[in-house]
Amino acid sequence: MPNPTLSSTFLLSSAFIIxxxxxxxxxxxxxxxxRRRTNIKHLCSNTTYPGLCxxxxxxxxxxxxxxxxxxxxSALIASLYRAQFTRLHILKVSKKFRRIRDxxxxxxxxxxxxDTVDSLCNSILELSKLRRGRxxxxxxxxxxxxxxxxxxxxxxxxxxxxxxxxGEFDEFVKRKKMGKVMATVKAKALNVEQATTVxxxxxxxxxxxxx
Numbered sequence: 090m091p092n093p094t095l096s097s098t099f100l101l102s103s104a105f106i107i108x109x110x111x112x113x114x115x116x117x118x119x120x121x122x123x124r125r126r127t128n129i130k131h132l133c134s135n136t137t138y139p140g141l142c143x144x145x146x147x148x149x150x151x152x153x154x155x156x157x158x159x160x161x162x163s164a165l166i167a168s169l170y171r172a173q174f175t176r177l178h179i180l181k182v183s184k185k186f187r188r189i190r191d192x193x194x195x196x197x198x199x200x201x202x203x204d205t206v207d208s209l210c211n212s213i214l215e216l217s218k219l220r221r222g223r224x225x226x227x228x229x230x231x232x233x234x235x236x237x238x239x240x241x242x243x244x245x246x247x248x249x250x251x252x253x254x255x256g257e258f259d260e261f262v263k264r265k266k267m268g269k270v271m272a273t274v275k276a277k278a279l280n281v282e283q284a285t286t287v288x289x290x291x292x293x294x295x296x297x298x299x300x
Contacts (some may be wrong), residue, residue: 091138104189138289140282143272144194145287145299162216166286169209171284172251175277185270194271198254198278205254205281207290216242216292236247244289251282 126147133142142164149155151162179199186195215236231239258275261267267275 103134124225129162132157132291132294133287135287135294140288141283142291145284146225152253157291158216158219161288161292161295162213164215164284164291165213168247168281168284168288169206169213171246172202172205172209172281175274175281176206178277179274182274183272190240194257197257198274201250201257202281205247205250205285208250209285210242212240212243212288212292215243217237240287240292244285244292248282248289251285252279254278255282 129146130139131144133139136142137236138199145164145167146160149160155163179202183195186192218231218236219229221299255275255278258267258271261271
């Protein structure tokens with residue numbers, strides 16, 4: 090027959106261990122979450138749009154453990170998604186651009202955002218080629234400095250194209266003839282411009298951190 094004293098002692102010891110484990114777990118989770126927020130705020134404080142930057146990086150899994158390169162890539166992908174989404178939105182509401190001038194803005198923005206998408210895709214591709222001290226790799230025509238220059242050029246072009254799309258609506262704003270559809274398109278294009286600017290800022294931090 091089991092010894093009641095030993096059984097009680099074992100149960101109490103087990104319960105104590107479980108309580109200690111459970112009481113320590115929230116602290117560790119809280120600590121990780123705090124580090125994550127601190128890391129994100131630090132990176133985003135040096136961008137043009139800190140609030141937008143925090144919004145994007147907060148949803149990145151394990152962002153506290155991500156390298157600056159990983160976060161720059163995440164920002165590029167977020168910008169690419171928004172640019173593609175905005176183009177699709179313009180196509181979806183294209184029938185509502187009835188006037189000739191409206192249709193001209195629609196066409197210009199579709200082309201400009203298409204260029205933005207291309208530039209962002211090229212940036213992501215170039216970023217994947219960066220080796221940072223691990224040799225030149227298979228690309229004999231372009232070293233890290235070359236890739237960095239290419240990415241900066243692509244991202245600057247992407248920001249400019251998105252900004253030009255936003256500028257297409259200035260005339261309508263001055264004349265107070267911009268309806269709800271055009272205002273929505275402008276807001277989405279502005280978000281693309283800002284998101285891409287954040288991606289450029291984060292990339293420049295990554296380059297500075299690695300040089």
